[in-house]
Amino acid sequence: MLRIVSSLLLLTAFVSANSVIPYFLHTDNEATVNECVEKVLEDLMQSTCLFFRQSSQEEARITILQSTNCAWQQDNNTVHLNEECMNEDVCFEIVGRALEVNQPRAHIVRHLNVNHNCTEKCLTECLHGGQIDEAADGSCSCKCPYGLKGERCEILDKQNVFTDTSCGIVDASKTESGQVSLSTYPEGRPKSTFCQWLITTSDPWSVIDAEVEKLGLDNIDVSPGMPCNDIMTVHGTENNEKQINCVDHNNQTLKFHSTGNTLFIELRSNPFSENTFTGPLITYRTRKVQTGVRTYSEGMSASSSTLIISSMLMVLFKYF
Structure with missing residues (x-):
């Protein structure tokens, strides 16, 4: 028991305050909306040094709300999702925007690791369509597409x-x-x-x-x-x-x-x-290309209000 407590204390000390991100899943969300986001968070905890935990809405750094759009609302830290516009890539990219990384899915993990100094995780950048290949020992390398080679897939093989x-x-x-x-x-x-x-x-x-x-x-x-x-x-x-x-x-x-x-x-x-x-x-x-993910800033209060009202209407229609 003492060993487990010691391990937990070491883990707590290892994970910095900046690496722990509290999030809130709105109680009116459909299960599919929550599942899409939670899969992203689980993947990020495996591939980065970030740790996500559920919290109250007041404490949350990110709020997940089912809405009429797929959007990141910056002024109140809200991720808006809808089943009609969301898929795995959209969920990944919209969470990336919430974490201040505006990149396609394939680039998000590396940018998060660099931004949060996750030196024990993969910091390698693959070029020209190369994909990160993580080994069981935690090391990583680039898996290059046809015709390319090199540490970053930067060289034409022939x-x-x-x-x-x-x-x-x-x-x-x-x-x-x-x-x-x-x-x-x-x-x-x-x-x-x-x-x-x-x-x-x-x-x-x-x-x-x-x-x-x-x-x-x-x-x-x-x-x-x-x-x-x-x-x-x-x-x-x-x-x-x-x-x-x-x-x-x-x-x-x-x-x-x-x-x-x-x-x-x-x-x-x-x-x-x-x-x-x-x-x-x-x-x-x-x-x-457009990803289907919108971003609403503080200067776009009208759009933000529309999103909140639309979300409230969805809740009302659900019960009446």
């Missing part, structure tokens, strides 16, 4: 065998739009061509839209809807295309939309091609 000067990382952070093609375009490409373009932006809230202006792949003796003799693959989209089919480009436009802030394109030519082909010409542009 860059030493690229055959064209245009290949490599394309930074869209400043230009927001542009084109990628082989340096020989619009002239014919060399017989043996291997190239990768990693289009990326530093803005974590941006995605990349790409459109093939000209396919330029070897389509000799290829049936409609079949893969080209040249192999072009696109990674980082919802469907994660394995290989682009040959199409009549006059009748069908190829478009790709990334799920994150990177888009990875690979071209492997057919070295036995008897004709001349240019390779693709691809236009890209970055686009800000």
Whole structure:
């Protein structure tokens, strides 16, 4: 018994006051609203040095209230959630905003660990769509997507065998739009061509839209809807295309939309091609995405009042 008490005292001493965050679940919340938030808090307690405990509404740093919107109301520290707009990512990101981290879900844990000096937790930042891989001993590393390597997934794995000067990382952070093609375009490409373009932006809230202006792949003796003799693959989209089919480009436009802030394109030519082909010409542009999470500040009192009144009406309709 004495050992347990001593351990609890050590734990209390270890967890600083700034790391303990009291929260209040409103009594009129549906179970699904509470479950969504509590799963986030449980995940954060595993991955950060923060500790969350239920408290009274007066003591709470964060209040969870079922409402008509999914929003963070800064002036009264209230997280508003509704079943129609919430999902795991929304719950994670709105709790992140309540903890002063306005980032997509994949970045929230690292920012919290840095902000709260959680040196015993993972502080590694993975780039270009890399994911944190935590080991049983508490250490962490980046699990890199296809084509990337390095401690932070910062290196193109096959860059030493690229055959064209245009290949490599394309930074869209400043230009927001542009084109990628082989340096020989619009002239014919060399017989043996291997190239990768990693289009990326530093803005974590941006995605990349790409459109093939000209396919330029070897389509000799290829049936409609079949893969080209040249192999072009696109990674980082919802469907994660394995290989682009040959199409009549006059009748069908190829478009790709990334799920994150990177888009990875690979071209492997057919070295036995008897004709001349240019390779693709691809236009890209970055686009800000909306998460469905609103933020109401103290200066937006009218919106805040609307949220509170709406929440009260929901409670009244529930009982009458």
